[in-house]
Amino acid sequence: MLDIASLVRVHVVLRVHADALIAAQNDMGVCDAIRQKALVGKPEAMSAPHLPKVAGIDPTVPVSTHTAGSLSEAPSATGAFIQDRLAGWVSDLTTLHELTERLAGTGTLDDALHELLDAGAALVGARRGLVVFEPSDRRGPVSTIGLGLAHAELGQIETVPRTATSYGRILEGLPDAEDALTTPDLPGDPGLDPRRREVAARLGYAASYAVPITAGATGRLGAAVWLYDEPAEPLERQRHLVGLYAGYAGEHLARLLELERARADVATITEELLPSRLPRIPGVQLAARHRRAARGGGDWYDALALPEGALGLAVGSVNGSGPGALAAMGRLRSGLRAYAVMEGEDPVAVLSDLELLLRLTEPARTATALFAYCEPAERKILLAGAGHAPPLVISDRRTEFVETSVSAPLGMLACWEAPSVQITPEPGETVLFYTDGLLRRTGDSTDRAFARLHSAAASVPKAMRHDAGAVADHVLHTVLPDGPDRSGSARDRNDGSEDVVVLAARFD
Structure with a gap:
């Protein structure tokens, strides 16, 4: 009686060059077919009922049958068949591993x-x-x-x-x-x-x-x-x-x-927490741009009409990302709206109340905010910031950052000492408010990020300067040329958690 197990064991031991055969089978695998993207003519082999080798498979390999041949011929035929089957299995496993690795990378x-x-x-x-x-x-x-x-x-x-x-x-x-x-x-x-x-x-x-x-x-x-x-x-x-x-x-x-x-x-929650539309106030044109982070950041903006034709503008950022940051952002924005209605003409008082609200509702969280009380008829802006980046004034004659007083972020103030700052934009000038996400997404140092922003603002074409939305779009796309959803490079390492907010106010 033919001892198949013994013959196979002896055959495998003698075939010391089995790895070479397996490597050759792998070279004929499916992954090579995937890499060869260019198709020359009609791929008849791919549409034929009997296909060529796929994943190391040779459909022409005969099925093993019982034979009455001599025992001297059996070891070679049986061993070659099993060797081919083993090579095919290894090739299949290799193919599946490579394909699933590529899929996992999506x-x-x-x-x-x-x-x-x-x-x-x-x-x-x-x-x-x-x-x-x-x-x-x-x-x-x-x-x-x-x-x-x-x-x-x-x-x-x-x-x-x-x-x-x-x-x-x-x-x-x-x-x-x-x-x-x-x-x-x-x-x-x-x-x-x-x-x-x-x-x-x-x-x-x-x-x-x-x-x-x-x-x-x-x-x-x-x-x-x-x-x-x-x-x-x-x-x-x-x-x-x-x-x-x-x-x-x-x-x-x-x-x-x-x-x-x-x-x-x-994205739905974020949009619901932000203004659905901006107010229309005579003498000023408003435009806002919000780019949401993948995990949902805490950057926000607001614009609300105040008594006597005044306008309240605000931008801010809550540290962190995800649902917790969104909830904190919603509470701060709602609180600021209430404080702005009550004492908006005093931006320092508004931010002081916001500081107290953050301490009571989010004791372990910090935030930055900037609030501006605007009188469009007189083109007068009174603003105060808490750890926030300064606004940028853009016009044909100048492009410069507003010199604001230095203050710690909300949640880190022992007492409020930073005074408010008053500016008077000229007719046709645009005041650009933004969150620090615009600077961080550049991946540059703080100084280089500010320089990039200033250069982008200065390069706004003259034909666009009459439109607040066009100014905001130009600055955003110039600072972040590939958009805020880029991934894969060092300069985009913060894209997953950094929102970007740009709020532009052009005065007539």
């Missing part, structure tokens, strides 16, 4: 869905496809992303009745669509919906393979479909690989979905 839903489509297409040997992200709890977000399909082509696919498509049956939770769905021959399928056959012929695909995207905590998240140019279907081994990959992708997408929804909730 930080947004769109990036993850694109990566899912690319990797899945290489795993099943397809050239085109689409993924429909539609969480089963109906809370959104919903999106459709294509691979090798233009926007108009995706629109044509969406004209097919939903239950007639493989991804539609998965998303609708039909009983026959709990697992992957294969349509190996669209033109030759007699039961195919006529509209689906028409769209497939128009777009030039003849087969499809769809898999559900699910996660344990959230359930069904969407479905991915890959399209073949010719009648075809993936091999059993390819199906297994893409199934494992889709399982990991579902869990990763569920985590990104949770983050996306949390950010949306923070």
Whole structure:
């Protein structure tokens, strides 16, 4: 009787160069196919029913059968077969590891869905496809992303009745669509919906393979479909690989979905805590710009009409980020509005009351604030700040920071000693208020950040200076040319927790 275990053990010991074979198999893997983005001509091999090597898989390797041959031939044939199988398994594991590492490096839903489509297409040997992200709890977000399909082509696919498509049956939770769905021959399928056959012929695909995207905590998240140019279907081994990959992708997408929804909730709360519109006061033009941090910072602004045609302007920043900072910001802004109505003509008194409020409600938190009492008819501004950056006056003749008195932030004052400062803007001048997030997001030192801001303000084109909104936009985009949501460089290290607020007041 043939002792297969002994023969295999002896064969593996003798094959001391097995690593070289495994390395050669890996060189033929799916990851190399993904890296080769350029396609030359029609990829017939990717659409053929019998595919070439994928992830080190050679479909032509014969299945082991019992043979009546001599025992002297058995060790070599059996050992070579097992060696090939081991090399294939190692290649599969390597491929999955590399693909999941690339997927784990994505930080947004769109990036993850694109990566899912690319990797899945290489795993099943397809050239085109689409993924429909539609969480089963109906809370959104919903999106459709294509691979090798233009926007108009995706629109044509969406004209097919939903239950007639493989991804539609998965998303609708039909009983026959709990697992992957294969349509190996669209033109030759007699039961195919006529509209689906028409769209497939128009777009030039003849087969499809769809898999559900699910996660344990959230359930069904969407479905991915890959399209073949010719009648075809993936091999059993390819199906297994893409199934494992889709399982990991579902869990990763569920985590990104949770983050996306949390950010949306923070954005909604932040916008609700800030003014929905700015007051219209004769003699002054107002514009505000707010750029929210990813985790939700505590920067805020306010503008309110006061008795006798006066105007109250305020900007401030609460240290920290997240829901706690947002709650503290809301309390401070509400308190400042009340104090401004009662004693707005005395900015020092307003900030003194705000200091007391912060000590009582947020004893472990600090904040900066600047309040300005404006009389537009006389172009007179009386302002006071608590640890806040000075405003900037912008005009054709000058660009300079207002010299304000030095004061510690709110929550750190033993007693209030800093007096208020009065300025009188000239007609056509714009006073720019901003939070320290604008300076910190530059990633520069304080001196360099102030110099960058001054240079940006001085470079406002003359044609824009009559519009407060245009001035604010120019300064913001010049100081932060790539926008406040940049990531990946040293100068953007604070983007995750730093809001940016710019409030511009142009006097006639």
